[in-house]
Amino acid sequence: MIARWSTAVLDTDLPGGWAVARGPEGFLYDDNGALFPRHWLKSQDLPVLAEHGIGHLDGEPVYLLELSGRADVQGCGWKGLRAFMLESDHTLYKVLGYAAQIGTWAREHRFCGSCGKPTVQVPLERAMYCQGCDLRAYPRISPSMIVLITRGDEILLARSPRFVTGVYSTLAGFAEPGESAEDCLVREVREEVSIEVRNIQYVGSQCWPFPHSMMLGFHAEYASGEILPQEDEIEDAQWFNVHALPPLPASRSIARYLIDLYVARRLGHAEPVLPG
Ligand SMILES: NC(=O)c1ccc[n+]([C@@H]2O[C@H](COP(=O)([O-])OP(=O)(O)OC[C@H]3O[C@@H](n4cnc5c(N)ncnc54)[C@H](O)[C@@H]3O)[C@@H](O)[C@H]2O)c1
Ligand SMILES: [Mg+2]
Ligand SMILES: [Zn+2]
Known part of the structure; x- marks a missing residue:
């Protein structure tokens, strides 16, 4: 097509x-x-x-x-x-x-981040240009890891205070300089729920234009530790049985896809398709 x-x-x-x-x-x-x-x-x-x-x-x-x-x-x-x-x-x-x-x-790039002078759009290239210091600024994309952690029939979902009432989702977080995708995932999981994961598998990615995230989706298995939600960031985090899930994120999100994919595989149902 x-x-x-x-x-x-x-x-x-x-x-x-x-x-x-x-x-x-x-x-x-x-x-x-x-x-x-x-x-x-x-x-x-x-x-x-x-x-x-x-x-x-x-x-x-x-x-x-x-x-x-x-x-x-x-x-x-x-x-x-x-x-x-x-x-x-x-x-x-x-x-x-x-x-x-x-x-x-x-x-956000009308002025040069180095010298402060006004920039111009480069013709036929997606870049803002500063003539003063020959600097080009390209569209910003922020890599973010998102991971579904599972333990047999149970999946780990959490609530941020920013979520719609009742909705639980997978864990996510922005990559920091110096990290691989896997480093970021392990750090975010430790920070947000204080557990360790193993067998990290890449699943797929999705553009998330709120405002400029590139979501890299993973599946990981629980390894060890007790859930301890991060103060301020995580309101609640729980293991949910695949037969008793709470309200979930919007169907076009990769968070929802990661959950639906695991549940479908666990229950032998047809697999969902990741919306691009
Ligand atoms: N598409 C989906 O299914 C889905 C699901 C969950 C989260 N997300 C997105 O993933 C992204 C990360 O999730 P999160 O909010 O839990 O992140 P997070 O756990 O890293 O926490 C957010 C904090 O990160 C910092 N931050 C903000 N923008 C940043 C940037 N560009 N680079 C580095 N740090 C930054 C801020 O201190 C902010 O409070 C967000 O854009 C969120 O909307 C998408
Ligand atoms: Mg987060
Ligand atoms: Zn400049």
Whole structure:
């Protein structure tokens, strides 16, 4: 199957195509979705901070209008990326997730991190450039480990105080400089629940544009120790039997995939597919 959406760096001087607009409250949308004819969107009175050509959807160019503040457009509303992840079709979510990452990164790199002078977008390359010190800044991606720990029919799930009430998920954490993926996983598990794991197996990865994580998903077996939840970060952590699971994360998350995959294998059911 040919992918409907592919990223590209497009020339913003060319006319035509679709555009999305992103402001402080998320993306502009109406009954037809979040993609608008670009010439129409640019004719609205929007406070455009920057325009980025971001890719092709069904062969048509797509642009992002990154706004500097909020705006009213008659007949339209604003909606955050998480709501699009939960409600919209997967392709639209991928377009908006990429747009959000490019918009955030370009906004946060308008000035050189070394000398403080204004940067410029490099034509036809996804980079912000400082002429003063010949420095290029590329989109930021933050590798994060996420792991399902199991002990036979039991899986370890935890709650952060930030989660929706009642929901339990797998453990996750950002890689630090100097660590391998496995080092990070072992450290995060120790920090968050104070146990040791063994037989670490890589399962798959997922882009997580909140705001720029790259989730690397693993399975690990329990080795030793008693659960001791990390103060402030982990509200509760428990072993749950695969037949008695609590409310779980959204179905498009890799956290949910890791859980569903293990349960399916344990119970001999059909395996789920990891949403990209
Ligand atoms: N897709 C999924 O299924 C899924 C599930 C769980 C977590 N996540 C994501 O994984 C990421 C990591 O999870 P977490 O929040 O438990 O991380 P964590 O356990 O490392 O704790 C968060 C802390 O890390 C620090 N931090 C924030 N941004 C950082 C960065 N870019 N690099 C290094 N440290 C940083 C901050 O001190 C923050 O309070 C988050 O983006 C989270 O949204 C995704
Ligand atoms: Mg964590
Ligand atoms: Zn500079």
